[in-house]
Amino acid sequence: MEEMDYTLCDACKAKEARYSVSVVMGDKVTLRSLCQDCMAKMNMTFSAGNAAKVLGAIMNALGAQMPEESPAPAEKKAEEPVPENDVVCENCGTTRAQFLKTGKLGCVDCYTTFRKDLNGLLKLEDAVHTGRKPVQDEATQQRRSTYERLSWHLQAAIDNEDYETAAVIRDQLRKFDREGGAQA
């Protein structure tokens, strides 16, 4: 039997692993190796939004090629080399390559992750926001956090089909809304 000079995919145990994925659960980080097909499946799960529930994961594409839907022809690869260690947003998993391709950021943390690119794009050295600001006083801040907490709990109760709790929270929100209406 010939000696294997590559790692097998952790998921299907059949094909050569080309991607290394760091999975973060709480404060525990595990490293998994995936083949092209399993990586594509995982990307689909991500875009469907299910994986976020389970993983809250960070993806690190370590191979020379980014996970594409279909393998790019050799000539195209030469034209668009993807850096070996792409920068990835730790919060949402958006890679620098994705950001540069689509021009869209994935989450608020991407502003810190891709700061260098944004600097060039928005000329951040000289530009500072001078427009409107959200109201910052303490009462408003407190109001906002209470409102967000209650609406999160309401959603969770509805998702768990716990309609009794949902009704209680809804009443609290209504009371809160009435007070808010008076303030607004």
Next chain:
Amino acid sequence: MKNEIVLCSRVRLSRNYADLPFELKGREEQANVCINRTVGALRASTADLGYELFRLREMSDISARCMEECCCITPELLDNDAAAALINYEWGMSVMMGGEDHVCIQATRRGIDLAGASQAAFRVEDALSRSVNFAFDDKLGYLTASPAKTGTGMKASVLLHLPLLTWKGKIPSMCETLDERGLELVGAYGKDAPGDLYLMRNKFALGFPEQEYLQLVEDEAAKFATLEGFRHPMGDVIQLTVAEADRVYRAWGTLTSARILPMEEFFRCYSAVRLGAVLGLLDVPVDQVDGLVEMAHDAHVCAWRQQEMQGETLDAARADRVREMLRR
């Protein structure tokens, strides 16, 4: 004079929640959090003008596309099945949720009135921000999915009808100076500006306060309106050349007689007929001609016939619809 050339003014404010990813497409649970939070906050405030909530999933494809054709919602919102919009059509207001940004507050006013549109949008934003926390950075301003909106998160645009400048081929050279001022002129209904309808808007949103962007767009739009020059400085309408007048009357003939009317041809004729209406060559009110644009779009024609249509059947129905509307 300006309202003959400027059809409407629109302000869009993009806002996001810091605890959710920007992209909500395919993220049902987070999209619902975004929608419930926004709807609850608006309903609780005095800025609630009696908005109607539309969830895209609960709407037929034709109704959703009709809303997009009326510019009540953006095309990007249609991409996300889980998105929703609060709309008050009468007031020209919509609050979109789950599009490119979590919340997009849009206010539209007739003619040139960016000040009015922006005040209406700010009122809704103020009401929402009393209850919810929008992602904001002291240096960068409001954080949005697209860096072009980072800062004020505001896009101010005016819809311009520029047939004469387009026919004379002057638009490209006029756009050169716009770029330096941080503005852009783009086709309102497609790249080649069908109907000679253009949107003038700010390209970036960081560095200046909202009022300056609004003023900049309004000033530049007024300049374009003057150069388009439907009227002499004394207020009399200009005389068209024979070739231009021929174009107007032929277009009128097509719109009132055609039995098959593809969208491109409709837009070509609409532009000439509108010019004819503004200059008094044709006995038809400008508002009536403007009403055609919405009604001649695919989904509106399908809704009118109450059936999904394509190809020649759709073009034939469009011709019928346009003739009917011009007979009134």
